[in-house]
Amino acid sequence: MAGEKHVTQHALRQRPVPMRDGQVVGYVHSTESFGAVDGPGIRFVVFVQGCNMRCQFCHNPDTWKKNVGTQMTSDEILKMALPYRQFWGKKGGITLSGGEILVQIEFAIELFTKCKKLGINTCLDTCGQPFTRREPFFSKFKQLMEVTDILLVDIKHINSDEHRKLTGYRNENILDMCQYLSDIGKPVWIRHVLIPQRTDYDNYLAQLGDYIKTLKNVKKVEVLPYHTLGVPKYHEMGIKYALEGIEPPTPDRVKNAERLLHVADYRGYLED
Numbered sequence: 001m002a003g004e005k006h007v008t009q010h011a012l013r014q015r016p017v018p019m020r021d022g023q024v025v026g027y028v029h030s031t032e033s034f035g036a037v038d039g040p041g042i043r044f045v046v047f048v049q050g051c052n053m054r055c056q057f058c059h060n061p062d063t064w065k066k067n068v069g070t071q072m073t074s075d076e077i078l079k080m081a082l083p084y085r086q087f088w089g090k091k092g093g094i095t096l097s098g099g100e101i102l103v104q105i106e107f108a109i110e111l112f113t114k115c116k117k118l119g120i121n122t123c124l125d126t127c128g129q130p131f132t133r134r135e136p137f138f139s140k141f142k143q144l145m146e147v148t149d150i151l152l153v154d155i156k157h158i159n160s161d162e163h164r165k166l167t168g169y170r171n172e173n174i175l176d177m178c179q180y181l182s183d184i185g186k187p188v189w190i191r192h193v194l195i196p197q198r199t200d201y202d203n204y205l206a207q208l209g210d211y212i213k214t215l216k217n218v219k220k221v222e223v224l225p226y227h228t229l230g231v232p233k234y235h236e237m238g239i240k241y242a243l244e245g246i247e248p249p250t251p252d253r254v255k256n257a258e259r260l261l262h263v264a265d266y267r268g269y270l271e272d
């Protein structure tokens with residue numbers, strides 16, 4: 001029974017889930033009514049607060065802090081989103097993004113469960129950092145996958161040491177999440193931010209391209225060129241910006257990354 005004891009002790013360490021009116025409360029940073037780049041079709045996007053990672057290139061450092069922002073229940077989100085349903089068509093729907101949505105996994109489960117009952121397409125935009133196969137997280141993750149149609153997964157760096165330098169965390173559990181999603185056949189779009197002096201090296205890009213080829217569930221691969229639009233937020237918040245002086249990649253380097261990541265081979269999203 002040692003295993004059971006372990007699970008119980010783990011469960012006791014769980015943080016309390018905030019509730020209101022019998023519903024989980026989510027901490028929301030902002031919403032977007034007509035998201036066109038956050039999953040298939042036109043989508044209502046909910047950006048939540050809270051992220052453990054500290055990506056050097058993050059353009060939303062204002063989403064890092066947990067337990068702040070607008071407190072909203074899933075019913076309140078649906079009330080905001082449903083007036084836009086006529087624009088979603090067959091592909092569109094609701095996306096949960098961040099920050100990192102998996103730090104509020106109970107909120108995601110509740111909202112997406114209601115979405116599926118209403119026939120709404122659900123998309124989860126995640127960096128995967130909170131993922132673990134340990135309990136109580138793993139059971140919750142499985143529950144969430146039952147009501148999630150597609151995931152946008154950011155792989156920040158294929159090399160774990162470099163991943164830690166870039167984000168503060170290693171990537172083994174993130175790649176394990178990718179493996180799990182492949183094993184259960186859950187559709188994903190993989191995204192990778194191309195940053196000169198950080199991720200824009202042919203050997204790493206080729207490694208990442210090879211790795212993605214081992215997954216069986218990838219519908220789309222996107223290279224996102226690093227940009228500096230978030231820099232003023234760092235200055236306003238008094239946080240040192242680690243990529244000061246690094247310019248966005250040239251179009252040639254973007255094309256090179258797209259070639260090494262075999263972007264053209266992933267056309268599954270066009271069939272959805």
Ligand code: SF4
Nearest residue numbers: 051053055058099127
């Ligand atoms: S995972 Fe996303 S929200 Fe978190 S620090 Fe990185 S880029 Fe920012």
